Amino acid sequence: MSLKYAVLAALLEGEASGYELSKIFDVSLANFWPATPQQLYRELERLAGDGLIAARTVPQERRPTKRLFSLTEAGREQLGVFAAEPTRRPTAVRDEFLIKMQAMDGVDPAAVRALLEERRAWALGKLARYERVRERLLDGRTEEEHLREADRVGPYLTLAAGITFERENARWCERVLTVLDGRRAPMGPAGQPLG
């Protein structure tokens, strides 16, 4: 349903091939609407069939031929209508890791710690990638300047949401690691370790 509009929104940045889109989805849109390359190619086919995007074939010198897609007026219009409508579906988070954490209290603490460290590292890695995208978007301007003056602020603001999300993810892991420390070595009433 919404993949359609996610693709149209991605094409607001300009013409792109299926492959390029799959990269864009990887680094920024995956934040709120993940999609595999296969999904994208199918959706692009459908959107082109419906006249919401236009395709042109570009033969390349030393690369396979690619097809570049761009928004049509009809596509831009449908996206505008969608974006002004009330949101139908609430946010859905699917996180296998948090299922494991829900069940953590029956599991070897060392294994839990390993999971937490891994997740934390992953969140910090994603954060670093987001920060690079952010620098590119700001392009030398300060955040305030950009938010006041840029033509488009949507991409920056959704990216900021992703940055907060990953930062809080990392912080959560750190907090849980601290909690586990406190449970491994319980404290007496005066704060000194027991046992």
Next chain:
Amino acid sequence: MSLKYAVLAALLEGEASGYELSKIFDVSLANFWPATPQQLYRELERLAGDGLIAARTVPQERRPTKRLFSLTEAGREQLGVFAAEPTRRPTAVRDEFLIKMQAMDGVDPAAVRALLEERRAWALGKLARYERVRERLLDGRTEEEHLREADRVGPYLTLAAGITFERENARWCERVLTVLDGRRAPMGPAGQPLG
């Protein structure tokens, strides 16, 4: 895939019917693994078939007969194995609203503001419900006491993650509303409104 383990993790709290599980998923597990009642009933059937949960039929006086499910030893064990394994799938967020926000810069600002207000109200409502679950979990203890001494801390910690998530959601909406204000009435170099 993971719905299986989400159901097993939910049954760590004790015996429950499909209907009761659907309520549990609504208020707390939906935070990281949403599931409709239909999905749950199907999954419970499968888990019972595989011997990971045990079902018993409980005829009721003034209600339809219900089936109560509880973890078997096999189920508890498989959940333990799953929870100690490295996480396969990264977090997937699907958020129609953020697609709209990505495309906000071509849309009537009044409509965007309405979406933001709606989302903010929704996040604050969810936050309030989470806080009530939190009070129930703490049951008079302070957070520190609970995290040090409780038998299980998993449910509290995943709930805390949900609380942070919704709080940041609401804050994001407030920030974007402020940004939109700044763009409606751009400031001059000395900080006074222009026009």
Next chain:
DNA sequence: CACACCTATTCAAATAGTTCAGTAATAGCG
């Protein structure tokens, strides 16, 4: 020069998730 990885796309099959509808009984409201 072998090997892995990148660009660029397509096809088929399997799994997961959503939607709509329905059954059936009780409770509470005006």
Next chain:
DNA sequence: CGCTATTACTGAACTATTTGAATAGGTGTG
């Protein structure tokens, strides 16, 4: 008494998503 809501569950059809594999040339590394 009719209306709506709640408890409790089932079935079928549909849509969306994931996975695996295949094709095919190019680029970089040791």
